[in-house]
Amino acid sequence: MEFRLVGHSAPVGELRTSPPPPDAEELEVWPLDSTMQLRELRAALVAALNRHTPASRAELDDIPDRMVLVATELATNAIRHGIPPTVVRLLRTRDEFVLDVADHDLTAVPELADTRPLDSGGRGLHLANAFALKVGWYTSDRTKHIWAAFPLAV
Template sequence: MGSLRTSPPPPRATELQRWALGSGAELRGLRASLHEALTGHALRAGEQLDDIPERVVLVATELATNALQHGLPPTTVRLLCADDVFILDVADHDLSTVPELADTRPLGAGGRGLQLARAFSLDVGWYATSHAKHIWASFPREATHDG
């Protein structure tokens, strides 16, 4: 199994929005709210996401699902902004485990959230505070607003 780089996100990051999740039933609301935070408008039924928001929403859903299934609630999802990047920070309260890349699992066995984060983002890392374990991913800010 591979491991992620241990480092906090860029220090100049400012929080744009925060979500607290207690169960998988709240993931749909997270996706809709996160899309609105990234683009400034609600996602209408059948509307396709632009490339960057789609990647952020997909990675947020995967990392939050992992945290809900394997961590200790509540799961906190934060959208941060620093210079020319968006940063997604997902935290749970299980300090006894270290995030690992599930590169040896067969497809469909789950645990691919970190691989998706690495494939779709600019950078991925993790860090722990005294209360929570955080996994973060950064994304370019371009192509998120039409004007």
């Protein structure tokens, strides 16, 4: 897969414009067509995190809860505002889990919605920034991706 970065004029705050770490191995993939599938995604993500956490690592503490919240927010935004299907991937490096959420709308640039009223939505990227080690976005030939990295253990 070839990655390319898209130039942007919209404010994207602290989002990196890069693919996830190059050594990230894909562990699980969940294609989504509607928000009705989010409950299943949350359960499957927690099960996958438990399955793919190295035995040598400490307890995950609240990392699964943080990842489930971020995955839900990013997937909801992609389903509602992107072009289907939305694809959620769980990746892992030596030290991090990485969530990668993709849709097929290459025209919309991820935007930190800091000027909207609190009840208007668009807070998924703020939650990702608050809960993840790092957050970024990139495009491939047909998809736009937003990713968030989390520690394997606390």
